[in-house]
Amino acid sequence: MATKKPVIVYGANGYTGRLVCEYLRELHLPFIAAGRNKKKIQEVLDKVPGIETVDHEVVEVPHEVGALTELFRGAKVVSNLVGPFIKHGPEVVEACLAAGTHYLDATGEQDWLLDAQTRWGDKFAAKGLLLSPGVAQMYTTGEIAAQLCLEKPGLDTLDILVLWKGFPTYASTQTIFTILKADWFHLQNNQLVKWDPLMTAEAVVPGQHETALVLPWGGTSHPIWFKNDPRVISVKALGGVLDRSVMKGVAATVQMVEEKIKPLSKDQQEIELGKIAASVQAAMPPRENPRVNTSVDSVYATGPLGRAHCVIHGNSNYKQTGLLQAYAALSLSQQPPKRVGFASACQAFGHRELLGILRSFGLVLEPSITFQS
Numbered sequence: 173m174a175t176k177k178p179v180i181v182y183g184a185n186g187y188t189g190r191l192v193c194e195y196l197r198e199l200h201l202p203f204i205a206a207g208r209n210k211k212k213i214q215e216v217l218d219k220v221p222g223i224e225t226v227d228h229e230v231v232e233v234p235h236e237v238g239a240l241t242e243l244f245r246g247a248k249v250v251s252n253l254v255g256p257f258i259k260h261g262p263e264v265v266e267a268c269l270a271a272g273t274h275y276l277d278a279t280g281e282q283d284w285l286l287d288a289q290t291r292w293g294d295k296f297a298a299k300g301l302l303l304s305p306g307v308a309q310m311y312t313t314g315e316i317a318a319q320l321c322l323e324k325p326g327l328d329t330l331d332i333l334v335l336w337k338g339f340p341t342y343a344s345t346q347t348i349f350t351i352l353k354a355d356w357f358h359l360q361n362n363q364l365v366k367w368d369p370l371m372t373a374e375a376v377v378p379g380q381h382e383t384a385l386v387l388p389w390g391g392t393s394h395p396i397w398f399k400n401d402p403r404v405i406s407v408k409a410l411g412g413v414l415d416r417s418v419m420k421g422v423a424a425t426v427q428m429v430e431e432k433i434k435p436l437s438k439d440q441q442e443i444e445l446g447k448i449a450a451s452v453q454a455a456m457p458p459r460e461n462p463r464v465n466t467s468v469d470s471v472y473a474t475g476p477l478g479r480a481h482c483v484i485h486g487n488s489n490y491k492q493t494g495l496l497q498a499y500a501a502l503s504l505s506q507q508p509p510k511r512v513g514f515a516s517a518c519q520a521f522g523h524r525e526l527l528g529i530l531r532s533f534g535l536v537l538e539p540s541i542t543f544q545s
Contacts, residue, residue, distance in 0.1 A: 176246055177227070178505035179203040180273075182264060183253035184230075185212040187213035187341040190276060191494025192251050192501075193228070194220050195533075199502050202227035204242060207254070209233060213361065221460040235260065240267035243500040245288060249302075249504040251497045255343055255351035257284040265292050265303070267336045274301050274504045278308040278493055281347060282291065282391040283354040289396070289514040297513025304509075305501055306393040307517045310334050310411065311482055314469040315394060315516055319523035321473035321480040322403055324543055329474045330404060332394050334411035335376050335384055339418065340455050346366040348390070348422075349445045352429045356391035359399055359407040367391060368431055372423050373410060374411050378470050378483045378540075385419040386410040387426070397516040428509075462487035462534075478545040484527075486536035 179196060184187045184205035196203045197220065205213050210232035217223050217230065233243050240263060244250055252264045252286050257279040269292060279285065282534070285305050296303040296374070340348060359371040367388045374383040382466060392409040399407075412419045426450065426474040431443050471492040473479065484491060498522060503509070507522040517526060530536045538542045 174492055177202045177204050177229070178248040179472060179501045180206055180244060180247050180250045181253065182206045182250055184241075185216045186253055186343050187342060188343070188490055188493055188497075189253045190216050191219065191491055192253065192497045193217060193223070195495045195498035196355045197226040198237065199222055201498070201499055201502050201505060202233050203374070203501075204229055204243070204252060205248070206231045206233050208232065214256075214474070219307060220223065220512060235299070237263050237266045237270070238266060241270040244268055244271035244273045247271070247273050249276060249501045251501055252277040252394060252436070254345045255281075257281055257487035258287065258350060258354075269295055269299070269301070270285070272299060273300065274384065274499055274509070276301050276307050277501055278497065279347070279352070280310055280390055280392060281309070281351050282356060282393065283351070283395055285396045288320070293514030299513050300369045300508065301349065302504065302509045302512055302520050304387055304500070304517060304520050306397075307493070307496050308470045309336070309467060309486070309489035312469065312496050312517045313391040313467070313486065313492060313530070313536065314392075314409070315397060315518045315526060316523045316527050317469045317482040317484050317517050318394065318398070318473065320482045320527075320539055320541055321471050322471070324478060324480050324545075325473040326369060326478050327473040327480055328404055329406040330394070330398065331443065331472040331474070332392070332407065332409040333377075333386065333470040334389075334392070335375075335386070335414050336465065337345045338465045338489065339415075340411065341490070346446075349388035349448060353441055354390070356388045357395055358388070358409070359404070362405050364395060364398070364399065370423075375410060377414070378468055378487060384412070384414055385416050385423070386412050387419070387423060397519065433515040460488040460490055465489065467492070478543070480541065483540045484531070484536050492530060492535050495533055495535060496526065497532055499526070516536045
């Protein structure tokens with residue numbers, strides 16, 4: 173069944189999937205909400221206020237390349253929210269390539285980005301299609317801040333901090349525990365260098381007197397996006413949640429994985445990490461409250477004779493992700509991206525355009541930027 177609607181939200185029954193559908197409704201963009209369980213998707217959409225005001229339908233589809241290709245054919249873009257992506261992403265990307273649709277996801281898995289870039293980047297580019305993993309607050313909003321700093325020529329090193337108040341959703345938790353098996357990298361002199369997985373730091377948080385406990389958080393997508401940017405030679409990104417007790421737990425879990433789980437076989441690693449993930453977060457967190465669930469993205473950019481600092485304060489990081497996905501889908505339904513093949517949201521749609529949509533929906537403050545030279 174080939175679709176005539178421009179957007180497909182795959183994994184629409186999840187926390188972020190619902191938010192993408194909500195913002196597609198606000199942007200008046202028709203969509204198909206797809207996944208493996210039609211009943212669950214319908215139950216989620218029934219709770220979206222005003223969902224009846226947008227043209228949409230719910231489709232059940234098996235997680236197989238053939239069935240997904242048939243569903244995707246005729247659409248402009250697929251927003252894939254079925255993670256962990258290193259496990260479940262290949263089928264969706266292959267189906268997008270076969271169907272001729274652009275691909276978006278909200279991943280933070282460095283190994284998935286590197287795999288996707290290597291296996292499919294050139295193939296998507298050859299077809300004039302966008303392959304854009306990591307369209308999400310924890311990566312895109314920080315990249316917006318970095319790009320604003322880089323508007324000043326001569327800066328080549330990025331020090332990125334991404335923090336938010338809240339707790340990961342069930343799907344995010346599964347992804348977090350998946351990346352514990354992988355190597356994490358930062359960019360140093362144009363080379364990807366492995367982090368010490370046990371590394372933690374105390375970060376000075378803009379806007380408060382207390383420091384925060386942070387870690388590489390899987391390395392994040394930033395070093396991958398900027399590796400082929402001629403302006404940039406080095407990128408380090410640290411982050412996490414602002415709840416210190418949660419971050420202590422994450423650091424302890426990383427150490428336990430290094431000592432007790434990584435020596436196991438790959439299959440046994442999957443089983444043990446799945447058990448831990450389920451015990452940490454087995455249910456969806458409450459809907460975000462903008463007075464509680466705040467975010468801060470801070471970037472220092474330095475060069476031989478200059479420096480810049482950009483801070484973006486925001487709220488509701490999952491809502492930011494939902495809106496970024498929906499806006500990217502809207503843009504792709506109306507015009508080609510600024511870059512095809514493997515590209516970040518900022519590279520594909522423009523960092524100031526993305527900042528503008530976040531600002532227009534009240535999810536971030538005007539960035540605070542200082543320059544020195």
